[in-house]
Amino acid sequence: MSGEKKYYAPLTPSIIIEFDPNVCDGCYPTFREPLCVKACRMDILLPNPYDRSKPPILIYPDECCECGCCVHACPKSLQGAIKLNWPTHKLPRWKRKETGEHFRVGMPNPPPPNPTPPVGGWYPEVKRREER
Numbered sequence: 001m002s003g004e005k006k007y008y009a010p011l012t013p014s015i016i017i018e019f020d021p022n023v024c025d026g027c028y029p030t031f032r033e034p035l036c037v038k039a040c041r042m043d044i045l046l047p048n049p050y051d052r053s054k055p056p057i058l059i060y061p062d063e064c065c066e067c068g069c070c071v072h073a074c075p076k077s078l079q080g081a082i083k084l085n086w087p088t089h090k091l092p093r094w095k096r097k098e099t100g101e102h103f104r105v106g107m108p109n110p111p112p113p114n115p116t117p118p119v120g121g122w123y124p125e126v127k128r129r130e131e132r
C-alpha cells in the first residue's frame, strides 16, 4: 500500500451540488479559498484536497440546507461551474401505508408499527381503515 492520502466523501442518495470540472477552477489562484466554500453556511464544502485548481468537494451532503449561497457566490455559476439540483430532497423517506409512519431510507431495521395515534390523529385513510 502506498502512503498516499485518500479522502472519501460519504455516499449520498442524490447529487445536490454539482460542479462542472471544465468550468470550475477552484477559484485558483485568484482567491485564497474557493468563494463557494467560503459562502457555505453549513461549512460542508471543502477545497479540493488533491488539486486546488479542481472543484471543491461536498462533504456531509445531507446537512446541505439548499440555501444556494454557494451558487450565488460563484463568479462562474452562469457558465455552469456550480449548480444546485433543486429541489434536492436528499433525505428520501418511505412511508408505512398502514400507519402513515415515515422512515429514513437506509434504516437497516425499521421498528415495528407504532399503534399509538399521532397527536393530530391518524391520517384520514388510516382512520377509515381502522374503523372498518
Ligand code: SF4
Pocket (backbone or CB within 6 Å): 019, 023, 024, 025, 026, 027, 034, 035, 036, 037, 055, 056, 073, 074, 075, 076, 077, 081, 082
Ligand atoms: S464553483 Fe465557482 S466559486 Fe466554487 S470553486 Fe468553482 S469557480 Fe470558485
Ligand code: SF4
Pocket (backbone or CB within 6 Å): 017, 039, 040, 041, 042, 043, 044, 045, 063, 064, 065, 066, 067, 068, 069, 070, 071, 084
Ligand atoms: S446550498 Fe447552502 S448549505 Fe448547501 S452547499 Fe451550498 S452554501 Fe452550503
